[in-house]
Amino acid sequence: MRKTWWCLPVLLSTAFASLADKPPLPPDPTEDPVMVTSGFLNSHPDLRYRLLGMEAMREDRHEDAFKFFRRAAHFADKPSQGMVAEMLWNGDGVAQDRALAYAWMDLAAERGYAGFLGLRERYWSALDEAERARALEVGQEVYAHYGDAAAKPRIAIQLRRGLRQMTGSRTGMVGSLKIYVPGPGGFQQIDGSKFYDPRYWEPEKYQQWHDAIWLKPRIGRVTVGEVEQAEGSAVESRVPATAPDMDAAAPEAPDVPADAIPGTTLPPPEE
Template identity: 35%
Template sequence: MRSNRPIRNFLGAVFVLSTMMVAPAAGAEAEEPSPPRPGSALFPYHEHMPSYWLMNRARRLYSIGRHYSAIHFYERASRYADKFGQYNVGVMHLKGEGTAFDPVRAWAWLALSAERGYPTLQQAADQLWALLDGEQQRRARAILESELMPEYGDAVAIPRAQLQMDRERRRSTGSRLGQPALLGMLRVIDAQGFGLSRPGSEYYDPAKWDMRQLVEYETWQMNNLARGRVDMGDTEVIEDEHDR
């Protein structure tokens, strides 16, 4: 088995990833026009995803050094197809934060986060894979295929997330508010205490309650951003766009 030194050195070379930290380079142009975005700066497209609150909670816990609790919430977010949560679990295994240092399990989580082919997530997984020896690679792939994919892969996690979103939408609209005319008169007050309000038609926009459509938008966004500038730095957990 190889020394862990190259893997620990990897901590200083992996991409720092975030949909907000990764910005297009000056003059860079997208290969295709941006699709309609289901959200805004104040009310991002993530807000109805089941992982939204979990990711915010994990981020706050991580920021104050409560890593054991943070990784627990990142794992919960991971069950709802949150690729950034899955990436963060992998990084925390790699850094030994809230859990034991385990590059084998770290790769399995990084590979899971790269399931959709997000270029920066894929590169992080590929770089770590190259540092594992043959036995470590065998164990890492077994963890990914037999343990993580059946529980956290998109094939099961996206339907799970959609089911939860459907339940929450029914709970929040009740039996009559689904009518377009009523939604047009409804005002929704932000629950975070900022005093912001918006039309009910915006809050209940079907695009923001369609998990597969949100995944398609996020995939477009990550692929587009990867064609721009990527900053390098110490490996760290990432903030989802809605955290900014």
């Protein structure tokens, strides 16, 4: 079986191109240096740890990358769950475990995202009967901790808490709010309406934004092949349903310098 860890980076880097024929969405905030340096990611741990994982991958720090992706997965980030699966499948930065890898890719496909469904079916077809049986067994624990029933409430708490801490009494008045963020040439100013777009902060709209991006991403052809969804593959998980573990602790992740993502600076309220 050829290594396929490239598939998820391709998905991560090309997903936004898939929106060409759809109504425009706000740009990916992690592509905007101002938004990244403004403390935005401090309130979006799913995006924050995914980006840290991708950076670690680029630097060949695969053990760190695996831990970062797993931390992002704790906050319902499906692309990071898919990266955990790929790394387990190939033994990249972690001991190879194909059965556990399938469980994670099944989880990444939980919302029916086409790219992850295709990889899930590719995994399933490569497993033997013993591996399939074990995949369904270990998958129950994976879903209990990282499935949407447990993970979506975690990211919802982070979004609401972050918005509340940064807006305070300004809630509902962000259209005229100016936010000052640290930059290489000093502080920069951005409009509150950009930083506080509801699609970045309201949990339901935030998930809809992710769904629009990942449901059917366009995946370009690369030299080693092309990701294709298996014909007739079902959206439903093969893993038996299990109760969510709402109290599961966040997995360990490498330490990140406190100034890696500077905080937002708000001007004092006008008298």
